[in-house]
Each structure stands twice: as C-alpha cells, then as structure tokens.
Amino acid sequence: MAGxxxxxxxxxxxxxxxxxxxxxxxxxxxxxxxRHGPTVVPLLRPGQRDDPRDAGEVWTYRDPNTGDIALLLFSDAAHKPASLPPAVALQSPEWLRTFLGAHEGEITTVFFDIAGPHPMQATPADLIAALDA
Structure with missing residues (x-):
C-alpha cells in the first residue's frame, strides 16, 4: 500500500x-x-533554502540624522510595513538572544510592531536580560 x-x-x-x-x-x-516563541524579523536578503546555516541578512534601520541603528521586530508578518524589504524570517528565542548579544553595541533600540497596532520599544540590554531570565 502506498503511504x-x-x-x-x-x-x-x-x-x-x-x-x-x-x-x-x-x-x-x-x-x-x-523566551517561548518566535519573532518575525525583516530580511534584507533571504537565506538560501538549501543551506540551513544561511538565515539570511537581517534588515536594520539607520537614522540618517543620528546614525543610530534600530532593529525592527514584529509579532506578525502582517504588521510589517510594505515599505520594508519583503522577505521575513521566523527566528527562535535562541537566535534573538545571540543576535542581540552580537550586536548590542551597535543597536540602540529595538522596536516591536513599529507601525502598529501596538508599538513598543526596548533597549537591547533590556531584551537580553528578559531572554536570560
């Protein structure tokens, strides 16, 4: 019998x-x-499907006036503004902790659902502490 x-x-x-x-x-x-669920992350370049080590290149926002870098994260891909690159990744809590740890000195703030419906922001240090709790 065929499965x-x-x-x-x-x-x-x-x-x-x-x-x-x-x-x-x-x-x-x-x-x-x-700590217990994935985060939707905008990508500048999607990862290669046949290479599990390639998660793509995360898109960040650099303020043209101050040079500050913000990481934009989303609770739902539907909340990502159309003006951002179209690709997204669903990243694990471990990935987020590693990424924030690696770029904590460069990223000044993290925005969640920046275009709504309920935006919120935090510092990378606050999020690292939350992920480590």
Whole structure:
C-alpha cells in the first residue's frame, strides 16, 4: 500500500502571545513571549533554502540624522510595513538572544510592531536580560 502524504501545515509568521503582550504593553508578558516563541524579523536578503546555516541578512534601520541603528521586530508578518524589504524570517528565542548579544553595541533600540497596532520599544540590554531570565 502506498503511504499517504500528509498535507503540510503552512508556516505561520506570527507569535500570538507577543501580539497580546504588545497590546497590553506588559514588559513581563513581552519577555515571556520572547523566551517561548518566535519573532518575525525583516530580511534584507533571504537565506538560501538549501543551506540551513544561511538565515539570511537581517534588515536594520539607520537614522540618517543620528546614525543610530534600530532593529525592527514584529509579532506578525502582517504588521510589517510594505515599505520594508519583503522577505521575513521566523527566528527562535535562541537566535534573538545571540543576535542581540552580537550586536548590542551597535543597536540602540529595538522596536516591536513599529507601525502598529501596538508599538513598543526596548533597549537591547533590556531584551537580553528578559531572554536570560
């Protein structure tokens, strides 16, 4: 008997607990959501599908007046403004902790759902502390 192929469930580019935490502006709930679920990250360049080590190149915003660099993260890919590059990745809490640790000296702020519906911002140090808790 031939085996039936299971229908693949489409990957959801969202973290509902993160969206809920942003709605209530609750830092403790935000920390919990980041430790236990993925984050939607905009990409300048998507990763190569056949190379699992290539996660792509993360897109960051550099303020033209100050040179400050911001990392924009999203609770849902639907909240990413169309003006940003179209590619996104769904990254793990471990990835986020590693990325923030590696770039903490360059990134001045992290914005969540910057275009709404419930934007919030934090420093990389605050997020590292939340992820390490």
């Amino acid at each position: 039936k192929k299971r229908a693949k469930v489409p990957l959801e580019f969202r973290n509902t607990p993160l969206a809920d935490a942003l709605q209530t502006q609750d830092m403790a709930a935000l920390a919990f959501a980041l």
